[in-house]
Amino acid sequence: MSKLLNNTFSSIVFAGDLNTATTNLFRAVVQLPSKTIALLYTWQTRLDDRKQIAELSDWQLKDLGLNRTLADAEAQKSFLIP
Numbered sequence: 001m002s003k004l005l006n007n008t009f010s011s012i013v014f015a016g017d018l019n020t021a022t023t024n025l026f027r028a029v030v031q032l033p034s035k036t037i038a039l040l041y042t043w044q045t046r047l048d049d050r051k052q053i054a055e056l057s058d059w060q061l062k063d064l065g066l067n068r069t070l071a072d073a074e075a076q077k078s079f080l081i082p
Helices: 002-055 058-064 068-075
Strands: none
Touching (some): 002 068
């Protein structure tokens, strides 16, 4: 009897783990498009910000507490680098 209960209990636990795993996988797949869009938006924002920094004049950079060397270094970074 004990062996039968253990097998039944194991089946229930396994099924519960499988359901949890399936649910988690489904959530991840559903969220993938929104996460991808958010990442693309972040990259585009970085690219735009760095282009704008490169176009600032020296007095604008000074007003921000930057110098041309720092601005050029930031502007030359890839959009993939935070």
